[in-house]
Amino acid sequence: MVKYDFDLITIGAGSGGVRAARMAAGGHGKRVAIVENLRTGGTCVMRGCVPKKLLVYSAHFGHDFEDSAGYGWMQGEPVFNWPILIANKNAELERLESVYHRLLRNAGVTEIAGTGRLADAHTVEVDGKSLTTETILIATGGWPTMPQIPGIEHVITSNEALDLDALPKHIVIVGGGYIAVEFAGIFNALGTEVHEIIRADMILRGFDEDIRESLRDEMTAKQIKFHSGTKVERIEKTNQGFTVNLNASEAIATELVMYATGRTPNSRGIGLGEVGAEIDDKGAVVVDAYSRTTVDNIYAIGDVTDRMNLTPVAIEEAMAFVNTVYGGEPTAMDYVNVPSAVFSQPPVGTVGLTEDQARERGAIDVYMSNFRPMKYTLSGRDESSMMKIIVDRASDRVLGCHMVGVDAPEIIQGISIALKAGATKAQFDATVGIHPTAAEEFVTTHKKLPDDD
Numbered sequence: 001m002v003k004y005d006f007d008l009i010t011i012g013a014g015s016g017g018v019r020a021a022r023m024a025a026g027g028h029g030k031r032v033a034i035v036e037n038l039r040t041g042g043t044c045v046m047r048g049c050v051p052k053k054l055l056v057y058s059a060h061f062g063h064d065f066e067d068s069a070g071y072g073w074m075q076g077e078p079v080f081n082w083p084i085l086i087a088n089k090n091a092e093l094e095r096l097e098s099v100y101h102r103l104l105r106n107a108g109v110t111e112i113a114g115t116g117r118l119a120d121a122h123t124v125e126v127d128g129k130s131l132t133t134e135t136i137l138i139a140t141g142g143w144p145t146m147p148q149i150p151g152i153e154h155v156i157t158s159n160e161a162l163d164l165d166a167l168p169k170h171i172v173i174v175g176g177g178y179i180a181v182e183f184a185g186i187f188n189a190l191g192t193e194v195h196e197i198i199r200a201d202m203i204l205r206g207f208d209e210d211i212r213e214s215l216r217d218e219m220t221a222k223q224i225k226f227h228s229g230t231k232v233e234r235i236e237k238t239n240q241g242f243t244v245n246l247n248a249s250e251a252i253a254t255e256l257v258m259y260a261t262g263r264t265p266n267s268r269g270i271g272l273g274e275v276g277a278e279i280d281d282k283g284a285v286v287v288d289a290y291s292r293t294t295v296d297n298i299y300a301i302g303d304v305t306d307r308m309n310l311t312p313v314a315i316e317e318a319m320a321f322v323n324t325v326y327g328g329e330p331t332a333m334d335y336v337n338v339p340s341a342v343f344s345q346p347p348v349g350t351v352g353l354t355e356d357q358a359r360e361r362g363a364i365d366v367y368m369s370n371f372r373p374m375k376y377t378l379s380g381r382d383e384s385s386m387m388k389i390i391v392d393r394a395s396d397r398v399l400g401c402h403m404v405g406v407d408a409p410e411i412i413q414g415i416s417i418a419l420k421a422g423a424t425k426a427q428f429d430a431t432v433g434i435h436p437t438a439a440e441e442f443v444t445t446h447k448k449l450p451d452d453d
């Protein structure tokens with residue numbers, strides 16, 4: 001029998017890679033090594049959703065200070081300190097990274113710092129050292145995509161935006177996806193003038209159209225300036241900052257330029273193609289329903305596969321991998337009715353089919369509610385919430401729920417359980433709402449929109 005150094009080597013110590021390594025070692029007694037060339041915790045914990053959410057919390061305090069006056073709180077003018085926020089954020093990331101190291105150590109996982117590359121189907125080279133293994137798991141995530149245009153060397157990505165030395169007075173954000181939208185909301189709420197450049201006509205491609213329009217309108221009301229249907233041709237450095245030249249013969253002078261135009265699977269340069277693992281034209285590692293690549297003993301999970309790029313999905317894919325390979329229970333990831341959120345201002349929560357997706361399947365009924373959150377009745381803040389329910393007409397099953405407004409992600413998390421269980425609109429209607437809350441609108445909205453079928 002062939003003797004390997006390890007039973008499993010995982011390349012990439014993000015949320016998915018760490019979970020797979022821990023469960024294989026601690027749960028099944030396997031000899032596991034994990035290789036990482038940056039910080040343990042990966043994109044989500046170190047460069048993405050966690051630090052970004054901390055900045056979102058900070059941005060909200062500006063609104064909260066303003067709103068508190070309507071509730072009788074009298075105070076002086078608040079002063080925001082960006083360096084304190086960044087220092088405290090960094091301290092929290094260091095704490096989280098130490099937690100990840102402890103979890104891996106306690107599970108018996110060998111941590112290896114360096115860049116992993118496949119020498120063959122059973123050998124991983126890390127900075128010149130060869131390690132053999134029975135199984136390999138690729139969990140290398142993704143990386144920001146940058147276009148090749150003049151002046152691109154002057155821009156930052158979301159990675160650098162989290163560690164700026166100072167808060168800019170003016171920023172141009174290029175992109176219309178969730179990362180661009182979230183950072184536009186953060187900088188705007190902290191007092192930065194924000195211009196957002198999008199090639200399409202609308203933000204958040206792939207989301208429900210009413211969600212997209214509602215959020216765009218709310219962001220516009222907050223003085224975020226959208227430049228739609230255009231693209232950047234070149235970026236020029238000036239004495240005051242930069243000039244962003246658009247193809248619509250428009251130029252924007254700005255202090256900082258940030259690109260958030262998507263992420264590319266981190267699959268190049270690690271030897272996958274050389275050992276026979278297929279990579280598609282977008283750089284995604286091709287896998288089957290069980291996360292197996294075209295090489296039998298090599299698997300891949302998370303953003304590097306470009307299936308559904310969400311941290312909780314990567315973690316579930318990791319658990320499915322462990323169950324399949326070590327648990328004797330072949331497990332395919334279920335991607336149906338996975339909830340997601342955009343931590344914009346106001347935030348978005350969504351689960352299930354959009355209206356357009358549902359109409360492609362058959363006749364539907366649509367219910368919608370627009371209202372001013374109770375929180376803002378005394379403060380006077382001009383911000384609305386929108387909720388939308390999409391129902392299959394024949395079966396009465398709820399196919400999708402979408403929301404823009406205060407606490408949307410928290411509310412949708414609970415709603416997603418109902419959709420996962422196959423709840424009907426009648427069951428929504430039979431559920432007693434908690435009053436007064438925004439969430440009760442999902443069980444008290446009975447008026448259908450006019451039928452467009």
